[in-house]
Amino acid sequence: MSKPAVSWQSVRADALRRIQCRDWPPGALIPHEADLAREFGCARTTVNRALRDLAEAGYLERKRKGGTRVALTPVRKATFEIAIIRHDIEARGHVYGYKLLSDQPAALVPAPLRGALSLPPLAQMRYICAVHLAGDVPFCLESRWLNPALVDADQRFDTLSANEWLVRNLPLSRGAFALSAIAADAGLAAQLGCAQGAALLRVERTTFQDSQPITAVTLTYGPGFQMQTDIA
Amino acid sequence: MSKPAVSWQSVRADALRRIQCRDWPPGALIPHEADLAREFGCARTTVNRALRDLAEAGYLERKRKGGTRVALTPVRKATFEIAIIRHDIEARGHVYGYKLLSDQPAALVPAPLRGALSLPPLAQMRYICAVHLAGDVPFCLESRWLNPALVDADQRFDTLSANEWLVRNLPLSRGAFALSAIAADAGLAAQLGCAQGAALLRVERTTFQDSQPITAVTLTYGPGFQMQTDIA
DNA sequence: AAGTGGTCTAGACCACAAA
DNA sequence: TTGTGGTCTAGACCACTTG
Numbered sequence: 001m002s003k004p005a006v007s008w009q010s011v012r013a014d015a016l017r018r019i020q021c022r023d024w025p026p027g028a029l030i031p032h033e034a035d036l037a038r039e040f041g042c043a044r045t046t047v048n049r050a051l052r053d054l055a056e057a058g059y060l061e062r063k064r065k066g067g068t069r070v071a072l073t074p075v076r077k078a079t080f081e082i083a084i085i086r087h088d089i090e091a092r093g094h095v096y097g098y099k100l101l102s103d104q105p106a107a108l109v110p111a112p113l114r115g116a117l118s119l120p121p122l123a124q125m126r127y128i129c130a131v132h133l134a135g136d137v138p139f140c141l142e143s144r145w146l147n148p149a150l151v152d153a154d155q156r157f158d159t160l161s162a163n164e165w166l167v168r169n170l171p172l173s174r175g176a177f178a179l180s181a182i183a184a185d186a187g188l189a190a191q192l193g194c195a196q197g198a199a200l201l202r203v204e205r206t207t208f209q210d211s212q213p214i215t216a217v218t219l220t221y222g223p224g225f226q227m228q229t230d231i232a
Numbered sequence: 233m234s235k236p237a238v239s240w241q242s243v244r245a246d247a248l249r250r251i252q253c254r255d256w257p258p259g260a261l262i263p264h265e266a267d268l269a270r271e272f273g274c275a276r277t278t279v280n281r282a283l284r285d286l287a288e289a290g291y292l293e294r295k296r297k298g299g300t301r302v303a304l305t306p307v308r309k310a311t312f313e314i315a316i317i318r319h320d321i322e323a324r325g326h327v328y329g330y331k332l333l334s335d336q337p338a339a340l341v342p343a344p345l346r347g348a349l350s351l352p353p354l355a356q357m358r359y360i361c362a363v364h365l366a367g368d369v370p371f372c373l374e375s376r377w378l379n380p381a382l383v384d385a386d387q388r389f390d391t392l393s394a395n396e397w398l399v400r401n402l403p404l405s406r407g408a409f410a411l412s413a414i415a416a417d418a419g420l421a422a423q424l425g426c427a428q429g430a431a432l433l434r435v436e437r438t439t440f441q442d443s444q445p446i447t448a449v450t451l452t453y454g455p456g457f458q459m460q461t462d463i464a
Numbered sequence: 465a466a467g468t469g470g471t472c473t474a475g476a477c478c479a480c481a482a483a
Numbered sequence: 484t485t486g487t488g489g490t491c492t493a494g495a496c497c498a499c500t501t502g
Binding site (some may be wrong): 019020026048072073074076077079080081083084103125167168171172174175176177178179180181182183197198199200201202205207221223224225226227228229230231 | 251252258267284304305306307308309310311312313314316333399403404406408410411412413414415429430431432433434437439451454455456457458459460461462463
C-alpha cells in the first residue's frame with residue numbers, strides 16, 4: 001500500500017471541528033504546522049493550505065513566530081456581487097427593459113461627490129440618468145457621474161446601460177460601497193412609479209482605476225426590493 | 233548567483249496587467265500553466281497559486297481540460313462582516329448602550345419565518361426584542377427568534393445582547409442574509425425614536441448549524457444609517 | 465537569537481471534461 | 484483517450500516577530 005492521501009480539505013474540516021467543539025477554544029494557541037503535519041500524517045504544505053484557508057475565513061489568526069490562535073469572534077461574511085442589473089432582473093424571471101432619461105456631456109459635480117472622488121472645485125463630469133425595468137415596472141433608477149476622460153464621448157447609453165458597459169469595459173482597481181434607506185421624494189416617486197414617501201433601498205458606489213476616478217453611481221430600487229445573499 | 237525567485241504575487245500582478253490591458257481579452261483562452269511557468273521562469277505550483285487567486289477574485293474561469301479563460305464580466309464583490317453591533321457603534325465613536333425590551337421563552341413562530349427556518353406548524357421559539365443605543369440615541373432594533381434547544385434557558389440577555397452572545401458562542405455553518413428598506417410604523421417609530429413613515433434600513437438573517445436552525449433575526453436601523461464597505 | 469508561518473521548487477499522481 | 488488544472492510531497496530558504 002502507498003498512501004491514503006490526506007487532503008487539505010480534510011485537514012481544514014478536522015481543524016474546524018476542533019474549533020467549533022471548543023477542543024481548541026477561542027483565543028487559544030494551536031499546535032504549529034510541523035506538529036500538525038506529523039499528527040495528520042501529511043506534508044506541512046498541506047496543513048499550511050488548510051490553516052491559511054481557515055484564517056482567510058476568519059476562524060484563525062496567524063502571525064509569524066507568534067503562532068496560530070483561534071479567533072475570539074469568528075467573523076462571518078456576506079458578499080454581494082457588483083452585478084449587471086439586467087442579469088439581476090432576468091434572474092428574477094422578468095423581461096428586462098431599459099430607458100435612458102438624460103445624458104449630459106458635462107455637468108457640475110455636487111460638492112459631496114467631489115470629495116468622495118477627490119475632484120477639484122468646479123469639476124465637470126458626464127451625467128447619466130436611466131431607469132431599469134422589470135417587465136413594465138420600474139425596478140431601479142441609475143443616476144451616474146462618469147469621468148469623460150475614460151469614455152469615448154461618442155459612446156451612447158441609449159440601448160446598453162452605462163452599468164453594463166462599464167462592467168464589461170472598464171476594469172476597476174478599488175471602490176467604496178454604501179447602502180441606505182431613503183424616502184421617495186416627488187421626483188423619485190414619479191420615476192419609479194411609487195407613492196411619495198415610500199421607503200426605498202439605495203446603493204451608492206464610487207470606483208477608481210488606481211487613483212483616477214471612474215464613476216460615482218446611485219442606484220435607487222423600487223419599493224419592496226430585497227437584496228439577498230448567502231452567508232459563507 | 234542563484235535565482236531572483238519569482239513570487240506568486242508578481243505572477244498574479246503580471247497576469248492581471250495582461251487581462252486589464254486586453255493583452256488577454258475577455259473570453260480568451262490563456263496559455264496553460266506549464267507554458268506560463270516556463271515563461272516566468274518559476275515552478276508550475278507558483279503559477280497555479282497566482283491563477284487560482286485571480287479565479288477566486290472573479291477575473292478568470294478555470295476548468296480542467298478546458299483550460300483557463302478570461303472572464304467575460306469580471307465579478308467584483310463587496311463584503312459585509314456579520315459584526316457585533318456594539319463594535320459597530322463603538323467604531324463610529326459613540327458610547328454603546330443596550331436595553332432589553334422583552335424576552336419570551338416560547339412564542340409561536342409566524343408562518344413566513346417557519347418556512348425560512350424549515351420548522352413545523354405551531355413551532356415555538358424563544359423571542360427576544362432589544363434596542364442598541366449610540367449614546368442616548370436608538371441605533372438599531374433587534375428582534376430575534378432563537379432556537380431554545382441550543383441556548384440554556386437560564387441564559388439572560390438583559391446585559392449582554394443576544395447578538396453578541398451568539399457571535400461568541402454558537403458557531404454557524406450557513407445562513408441567509410437579506411437587505412431591504414421599510415417605512416417606520418407606529419411601533420418602530422416609538423422604539424427607534426423617529427418619525428412615523430421614516431425610511432429605515434432592515435437586515436434579516438437566518439442562520440443554521442448544519443440543518444438545525446439557530447436563529448432568525450431582524451435588525452432595523454435608525455433613519456440615516458449607512459452600511460459601508462470597500463470593494464475588493 | 466530563535467521560532468513560526470510564508471513561500472518556492474521539482475516531481476508526481478489524480479480527477480475531470482472535452483474530443 | 485488525452486490534455487488541463489488540482490493537489491500532495493519532501494525539502495529548502497526566507498521574513499517577520501518576539502524574547
